[in-house]
Amino acid sequence: MEMNDDIKERLKECGLKNTKHRKAILDFMFCSRVPASAEQVYIQMNGQGTSIDLSTVYRTLETLREKGLLIKHDRLNDTRALYEYNRMEHKHYLVCLGCNKMLPIKDCPLAEYERALEKATNFVIAGHKLDIFGYCAECQEKGLQE
Amino acid sequence: MEMNDDIKERLKECGLKNTKHRKAILDFMFCSRVPASAEQVYIQMNGQGTSIDLSTVYRTLETLREKGLLIKHDRLNDTRALYEYNRMEHKHYLVCLGCNKMLPIKDCPLAEYERALEKATNFVIAGHKLDIFGYCAECQEKGLQE
């Protein structure tokens, strides 16, 4: 399978051994279009027949993050961290305050603003982090949007 | 003392009993110009002669946040949450990657964008958090800007 070979290759590039756990996790993260928590990964793995311990999930996610293969979102408003495959794209997130779902937004409204800000402040701007909070359609229906 | 009376008044407005703990904590938060963790508040209180239990600090900070007197910053990059007095200002920060200086920006470039986003996504947007990273003029001179 092509994607699998690609994943295997990326692990090798990083000097990581190609274990079934790592391959399965990286594969899942690659296919998932929303960030996932360690527990979600754990449930997914064991549900799909890849028996793995929760501590191994944590260790693996952290290892992959260190190597730049994953991005870690440090507890935005939930109590747990979320990871996602690093597609090397600049994005922002719509974070639901009801269910903690994160919806990636490719669009960035700040390029122009940053240029103006550089002139106004004498800062050299290197980047930014923008998260937008609100309530998703489902949570609105549940009446959680208070 | 004027500020103290003011603090007392604000507690009353919120339907909170005016206890020495609450007054001391809110007073400290009001005077502190940087966000503080529960533990920092705990150390400060006990250091200034206001003996208090850590769990009470947690409960008090949370109560004051519920009433809108404090803002909670949920674990920025540390593992612990920070609280600050709510001065009812919407701001962002230019954060220097060289010296960690934070330059407040009152201006917000996102009002228009949020409206467009609501339409495009069906989210009800409640707020956002934007931090811009870069290098201040001094750090540029020191050649720290990578």
Place this chain on the structure above:
DNA sequence: ATTGCAAATGCAAGTCATTTGCAATATACA
């Protein structure tokens, strides 16, 4: 000033996500 009662507090124990020590196992590569 006294009293009654809900709110606030201290203390100890409990959560819960995440981390760590260590022995057992799997992988890469000679």
Place this chain on the structure above:
DNA sequence: TGTATATTGCAAATGACTTGCATTTGCAAT
């Protein structure tokens, strides 16, 4: 195939925060 090293499972630990409960305190009505 053998072996050094990385990875894993399991159980126990960590650390920030929360909670149950008995006691104390603020405050308002007497």
